[in-house]
Amino acid sequence: MWALAEVVTRMRRVLRASIRSDYPWERLPMAQVEILQRLADEPGLRVTELAARHKLAVNTVSNVIQQMVVAGLVDRQVDARDRRAVTLQLTEPGREQLTGWLSANARRLDAAFQQLSAADRTSILHSLPSLTRLVETMEAVETTAIEVVATARG
Numbered sequence: 001m002w003a004l005a006e007v008v009t010r011m012r013r014v015l016r017a018s019i020r021s022d023y024p025w026e027r028l029p030m031a032q033v034e035i036l037q038r039l040a041d042e043p044g045l046r047v048t049e050l051a052a053r054h055k056l057a058v059n060t061v062s063n064v065i066q067q068m069v070v071a072g073l074v075d076r077q078v079d080a081r082d083r084r085a086v087t088l089q090l091t092e093p094g095r096e097q098l099t100g101w102l103s104a105n106a107r108r109l110d111a112a113f114q115q116l117s118a119a120d121r122t123s124i125l126h127s128l129p130s131l132t133r134l135v136e137t138m139e140a141v142e143t144t145a146i147e148v149v150a151t152a153r154g
Contacts, residue, residue, distance in 0.1 A: 019104050028097055031064050036073065036090060036098040044087040046079065053142070073097060 073094035
């Protein structure tokens, strides 16, 4: 598993470094990209839920969210379950930024992918369902751990 962790880490680092030509670091910091991705997958989270999922302090996430609200990437809406709280939603510009970021990464991956042998490309494509299940399993374990902590704090 060490080799898999190393490859994933190296791929993230290479993609993060190479995408700066399309998305300068100052324009869309990685913390904001990760929040945009999370809100695309789980719209309507509260800041506290977002902080728990990213294992960050609520204050840290709140500050990032404030920057994203000012930039027009995220919108706060009154929580229908508790009118004292707010939930977070992607705005259309936020969705466009995320789509652009993902597209830029896909172009870089595709360019590198085309440089590989047919056998390597086939092998990678065949491994995607298994890798997807691996990530889903990791996410499920993480979600369960977050729920246990939330219940304990109850």
